[in-house]
Amino acid sequence: MNLTTCNHCGQVFQDPNPGNESENYPDSDHFDSLIKCYPDTSKEETAYWGCPTCCTDSFLVDNINFNALDPVYKIVVRKKLGQDCTEGESAEIKMWLKQPYARMAYEVKLHKDIQFLFPMEYGEALDESLQKEKGLN
Numbered sequence: 318m319n320l321t322t323c324n325h326c327g328q329v330f331q332d333p334n335p336g337n338e339s340e341n342y343p344d345s346d347h348f349d350s351l352i353k354c355y356p357d358t359s360k361e362e363t364a365y366w367g368c369p370t371c372c373t374d375s376f377l378v379d380n381i382n383f384n385a386l387d388p389v390y391k392i393v394v395r396k397k398l399g400q401d402c403t404e405g406e407s408a409e410i411k412m413w414l415k416q417p418y419a420r421m422a423y424e425v426k427l428h429k430d431i432q433f434l435f436p437m438e439y440g441e442a443l444d445e446s447l448q449k450e451k452g453l454n
């Protein structure tokens with residue numbers, strides 16, 4: 318499986334059009350394929366593979382660029398590749414879940430990924446948030 322990173326928004330996608338430097342990662346069902354972007358819908362022949370969030374291929378690089386990923390997303394990407402997280406990373410996931418955050422499309426997706434890949438952390442974060450709410454009443 319070939320992957321590409323968008324250096325602009327820091328998301329990792331499956332690379333349908335890998336370059337020579339592209340690494341072969343272990344297969345995972347959890348990476349979204351890049352969708353085709355049409356910068357001008359009247360000219361469909363100009364279709365190219367681009368980041369669906371940034372709608373451009375200008376920032377796409379071969380492989381995973383961990384330096385471009387935000388800390389929580391980095392943990393999620395490693396988990397998608399089958400690596401277990403450490404206790405510290407597990408705590409970081411829970412902290413992220415408990416923070417109020419803007420429901421940007423990218424964050425909603427990350428939230429769903431975490432719910433699926435880290436069910437234990439997700440449940441605990443939910444419980445702890447509910448207990449905190451009760452404590453305030």
Ligand SMILES: [Zn+2]
Pocket residue numbers: 323324325326327328368369370371372376
């Ligand atoms: Zn992007």
